[in-house]
Amino acid sequence: MDRIARIQEGFEPTKYGLDEKFVLTKLTAMKGCGCKVPRDVLLQLLETFKTDLVINNDEVDIGLDSCVIPLRHKGLRLVQTTDFFYPLVDDPYIMGRITCANVLSDLYAMGVVDCDNMLMLLGVAVDLNEIERDIIVRQFIQGFKDAADEADTKIRGGQTVRCPWLLLGGVGTSVVHDDEIIKVDQAVPGDLLVLTKPIGGQVAVNSYEWLKKENGKIEELGLDVAKIRRAFKQACEQMSRLNRNAAKLLHTNHAHSSTDVTGFGLLGHAENLARVQKSKVDFVIETLPIIEYMDEIVDKMIEAGGEGFRLYQGRSAETSGGLLIALSPEDAEKYIEDIFELDNRPAWIIGKVVERKGDENIAYISENYSKLSIHSPL
């Protein structure tokens, strides 16, 4: 099924035999990668593992997207990632696409272009009736499978349980030669930072939910319904877009460092990435490319005394966000040209790598950062 056509069409529950009032995202209180356990809590809880996280005599930080394991078989490594979360859009088909793209993205972030196997993880919400369950699960699986097809991988396993919430996820695994993985810890001062999808996904998804819920927030903040609808489609497009071409180009453009942007937000992932660099560097973000109109919503939320999802602090969660890459200035320019050619989508230079100022590598948003409003490609 064509991804873009499906997004353009929008999801009408009645068309699939569901009640017109049916709302998939009602089946959970949390959305997408926003459901993650807070980072500090997680790190604390994972202390037990500390001594295990040794690969090739290097301590490996859990900030890495995938685990990379040297195998008994010479020159081969196992690269593996898992993710599961809750529905954040109402179309179960698109949700399947997003889930698959989000899992694969962790492999792509390390330059691993070919996934050898996907497992699908599914928690079927207990309060669905049988008809709803069948329709939703089928649509979800179809979307997950279509994305896997597009990624030239197959789904051969998984687990399905009953759960109070609809729980969606997967595991991506690849066995690769050393040269199929890019080294993600090679950033040096002078590198530029490139981002391949705009931020603001959480704002788009939530404002669209206010609209559907008719909870008064749209009126309260005086928001533009048409612009919200447009931004939602833009978010769906980018969340369901594979980062596979972005991964291929990491190799051809000699990326020094790379991660994907998900639940911890742009800055959270930049921090994770900066911390694992071999050189003494800081990552400075100077430009925030934001889905069109999402900055205006955030401005209005802040005016009204809110935090605006902490978007400008780089803390707003993304699901299946873009890759954040450090490369030389020449390679950065070339990368942006190449990705536009392959995906027909822009990418942006959003900052730079500098010599670090303190005792530890950090990432931060420059005081004089600028916002870039990114128009929908749809």
Added chain:
Amino acid sequence: MDRIARIQEGFEPTKYGLDEKFVLTKLTAMKGCGCKVPRDVLLQLLETFKTDLVINNDEVDIGLDSCVIPLRHKGLRLVQTTDFFYPLVDDPYIMGRITCANVLSDLYAMGVVDCDNMLMLLGVAVDLNEIERDIIVRQFIQGFKDAADEADTKIRGGQTVRCPWLLLGGVGTSVVHDDEIIKVDQAVPGDLLVLTKPIGGQVAVNSYEWLKKENGKIEELGLDVAKIRRAFKQACEQMSRLNRNAAKLLHTNHAHSSTDVTGFGLLGHAENLARVQKSKVDFVIETLPIIEYMDEIVDKMIEAGGEGFRLYQGRSAETSGGLLIALSPEDAEKYIEDIFELDNRPAWIIGKVVERKGDENIAYISENYSKLSIHSPL
């Protein structure tokens, strides 16, 4: 931490800083592998994948425990499995052990003795307070890790989300040479069926819960509290016991076929296994080895008009159950001797492989089946 000592000691919430009334299993309405989506529903929902389930030109049945994927690298295969479910015992440490043992069991069922990587999947129940969460998650992780250590594998990745129920699981992955996997489809008439852990785990876990909940069922059925406590410890011991030695012996004793017994019950898994055999065979179960006293509970439940967990029909769910193996009569005897030597635990011949009677391979429990009451090793 010593597994047996911990089980013997029992779990006192106050000892770990939890309220004396704290009950881990309250955090879900479903227990262990009993949470699986019913098999027929699952098969129907998974239709979408049918065309994908092709390995080496053979259709692979989803009855298999792990997926086995030929890799681009010569002679190597990726073997992978995932499982997640809900707490079914109150000690989070033992629950961590059980979860890990249960995930690994799918690899062991195929003769894969060495797991190259584990991912841990964790849903942290939203209604836990912070203290409870920290205590429980730490204990769970410790148990999971101790089991992984015992299995000579490492946990290097995973995902943690917030969830209404405490959700526990993992992914086990191994990259193996062809000869590290046993062929599980080679059963022939004349083979005997061996089982390495008694059934009745669901009865043990549930009757123990009646006791803790003080819901009147113990009195109603006139049950023996001491015997229930003893059976519960027996169940904990066998659920947390790795099937790794059982897996090693599949090779040395030339097993023709093997699976592990979990959510679909003994007969359900026997059916799955019979169906994938190359030869025209039926699996006949003639003996049900049952955790001591669990048959008496089932008898009383049936007397009172209940189904007794359908234990005698082979449908009672097990979590981290034993391996069910088909081998030649000589190998079967030797297998049972060997496993006793390695694990200091008995295994039993529970049936045989015969030429099939109908058009399809089936498994069934003989009308004249006998019950074997298995005394606790603790």
